Amino acid sequence: MLKPANPHFSSGPCAKRPGFSLAALEGALLGRSHRAPAPKAKLAEVISRSAALLGLPPDYRLGIVPASDTGAVEMALWGLLGPRGVDVLAWESFSAEWAQDIEKELKLPDLRLLRAPYGRLPDLSAVDPKRDCVFVWNGTTSGVRLPDAGWIAEDREGLTICDATSAAFAMDLPWHKLDVVTWSWQKVLGGEAAHGMMALSPRAVARLEAHRPAWPMPKIFRLTKGGKLIEGIFKGDTINTPSMLCVEDALDGLRWAEGIGGLKALVARAEGNLAAVAAWEAKSDWARFLAEDPATRSCTSVCLRIVAPWFTAMEPAKQEAVAKRLSAILENEGVALDAGSYRDAPPGLRIWCGATVERSDVEALLPWLDVAFERVTREFAA
Incomplete structure (x- = not known):
């Protein structure tokens, strides 16, 4: 299955711009x-x-x-x-x-x-x-x-x-x-x-x-x-x-x-990434946006909560263990680094979708979220 070319989905520090290399800093x-x-x-x-x-x-x-x-x-x-x-x-x-x-x-x-x-x-x-x-x-x-x-x-x-x-x-x-x-x-x-x-x-x-x-x-x-x-x-x-x-x-x-079209292009890239996640989320049977109102969904720090019944029935400590395992699988597969939810937030995933992230990488990641969740389901829901 296709993997993201760049697995950097951390919400800070965030992914470098496409094509970045240390040669850009020679000046x-x-x-x-x-x-x-x-x-x-x-x-x-x-x-x-x-x-x-x-x-x-x-x-x-x-x-x-x-x-x-x-x-x-x-x-x-x-x-x-x-x-x-x-x-x-x-x-x-x-x-x-x-x-x-x-x-x-x-x-x-x-x-x-x-x-x-x-x-x-x-x-x-x-x-x-x-x-x-x-x-x-x-x-x-x-x-x-x-x-x-x-x-x-x-x-x-x-x-x-x-x-x-x-x-x-x-x-x-x-x-x-x-x-x-x-x-x-x-x-x-x-x-x-x-x-x-x-x-x-x-x-x-x-x-x-x-x-x-x-x-x-x-x-x-x-x-x-x-x-x-x-x-x-x-x-x-x-x-x-x-x-x-x-x-x-x-x-x-x-x-x-500036070279890709300025602020308008930056906003479009981030909104496009959010749209890719939204299309996947609408079909998911286990994940939902943490933002309850679609009008308030972030196009940068996209936060997902887990809604599978077996998960929601767990005690908070076990939910945290599941979420950590989910992000660990994504990291071990090399498809999403640092994608776990923030320590104070409800257990889930946080996927950075800001302007330096390519939509193709977001789209390549999404099927892996399902793969990773299937694995944690087998591990924890049995």
């Missing part, structure tokens, strides 16, 4: 100071190419920040929250992490947690436009994404802080409704780890310059100095030392994306 300015003119120009190029590819509004700032998407989100939370009450939407692992940090670390007194279980979204109509709002656009660990931005008021008074790490470059983002947007290099374009991106609207910049947090701010989180935005961050002067090898890799991914 990396290794052994150079990142503050020297040529390396700094490379960093600025990542910013400018990213902004152009995503269609970022011209009055938004975009910068490279440390510690991947996690660092970018934490910088936004620590630097911006406090002046208003905040609504936090939590429906999967990472959104729950941001809620916990705001509640337990920042200890904001006026906090509302709008929660939903895996597979669903919170009540978006409950969001108050007078308050700040923190949310993910796409739940990487649940496979549930926001279907649109209709719930975000045009005349909102609060800021919208959006973790879009598994959505940027694969989904159309409504920039005019998003005041802070974060992502990382190692998701949709398959870049290497440790670097994050942060986009700020003029409203977010105004908040940063007017607001002084009540808590101590570590240097690595500071986006202002003397009450003014540190503009250099958004021109290639990074806060900490970046890997110029990773920078070269990021540029390679951006150039590839």
